[in-house]
Amino acid sequence: xxxxxxxxxxxxxxxxxxxxxxxxxxxxxxxxxxxxxxxxxxxxxxxxxxxxxxxxxxxxxxxxxxxxxxxxxxxxxxxxxxxxxxxxxxxxxxx
Numbered sequence: 001x002x003x004x005x006x007x008x009x010x011x012x013x014x015x016x017x018x019x020x021x022x023x024x025x026x027x028x029x030x031x032x033x034x035x036x037x038x039x040x041x042x043x044x045x046x047x048x049x050x051x052x053x054x055x056x057x058x059x060x061x062x063x064x065x066x067x068x069x070x071x072x073x074x075x076x077x078x079x080x081x082x083x084x085x086x087x088x089x090x091x092x093x094x095x
Contacts, residue, residue: 005017027054046066046067050062
């Protein structure tokens with residue numbers, strides 16, 4: 001029988017897919033850097049997020065997401081796309 005899984009979020013906004021015994025099955029995390037993209041005003045830098053998703057079988061995907069939004073929104077987008085690692089957010093399988 002498959003365990004019941006649910007998503008939890010820590011105080012940093014990282015998300016974890018866990019079972020009732022708190023075993024971790026997937027992790028979504030994002031690191032944030034401010035970047036100046038071509039053609040954008042210097043007064044409004046873009047946040048470049050490196051999103052990391054580790055799925056249930058241990059496969060790790062990494063992708064970039066650019067936004068003027070906050071980190072928690074980037075993680076929510078990653079969570080929404082967590083089961084479609086071929087999407088634009090998880091374009092690079094790293095392990």
